[in-house]
Amino acid sequence: MKKIFLLLVFLNGVLFLWSFSSSKESGNVVRQTSLYNQTEVEELVLLSEESVEEEGVKVSEVKIKEPIDVQKPGPLKVADVYTCYVVKPLKKKDANALKEKLAGSVLDVSVSLLLEPQEYWVMLPSTGSWADSLSKLDEIKRKGVKDLWIISDGESKGVISLGIYKKASSAEKRVFWLKRRSVDATVIGRKSKNYEVRLKTKDALDSIKPHLKNLKKRPLKISC
Numbered sequence: 491m492k493k494i495f496l497l498l499v500f501l502n503g504v505l506f507l508w509s510f511s512s513s514k515e516s517g518n519v520v521r522q523t524s525l526y527n528q529t530e531v532e533e534l535v536l537l538s539e540e541s542v543e544e545e546g547v548k549v550s551e552v553k554i555k556e557p558i559d560v561q562k563p564g565p566l567k568v569a570d571v572y573t574c575y576v577v578k579p580l581k582k583k584d585a586n587a588l589k590e591k592l593a594g595s596v597l598d599v600s601v602s603l604l605l606e607p608q609e610y611w612v613m614l615p616s617t618g619s620w621a622d623s624l625s626k627l628d629e630i631k632r633k634g635v636k637d638l639w640i641i642s643d644g645e646s647k648g649v650i651s652l653g654i655y656k657k658a659s660s661a662e663k664r665v666f667w668l669k670r671r672s673v674d675a676t677v678i679g680r681k682s683k684n685y686e687v688r689l690k691t692k693d694a695l696d697s698i699k700p701h702l703k704n705l706k707k708r709p710l711k712i713s714c
Contacts, residue, residue, distance in 0.1 A: 572690050575688070576712050577689075578685070580686065585687050592687075598689065600688050604685060608656070608682035609656055610654070610660070610677055612654070612675050623640055626650060635673060637652070654680075
């Protein structure tokens, strides 16, 4: 009996060691087995709608992104090129007549009053006393200044005029000449009642040249 008992114990030990080693090997196999194909990435495919619904998710709730249609940009549009000009100075009648002539030939045309000074007056202001103005006039003459006159009536009575110029540079030269003779003159820019015609065109001066011959005015290019 004792020998039989020892034999059974030995057999149990052998079975235990064999089962332990076999389970360890199978575990290693499971861990080493790849869950996906290493050569290429496989696409997941929905096998059936019923299998998804069994998990508590409705097929209608599964959002599938649709491919985005990327449109190629079209050709760039070339912007229209305009040229703007101004014709000045003009009398009001001539400015309006030119506007009517150009109305059908250019894109836009307008008439406006000139705002910048059109003449520059070199003068000595009045002190309010006519006697003082006459005394100052004689003093200036003694200093060699001949081109001058005194205004005898109106709002500018007593003012001594020393010249009227179309360009500011010419007026400044006159002031410098007077200053060398100890005459401190003043320059005042005066606006004349003249007008200007502004226009916008796409064909440069071709459409307006015929209308400018009689006016003898040269158009100046300006920014639009």
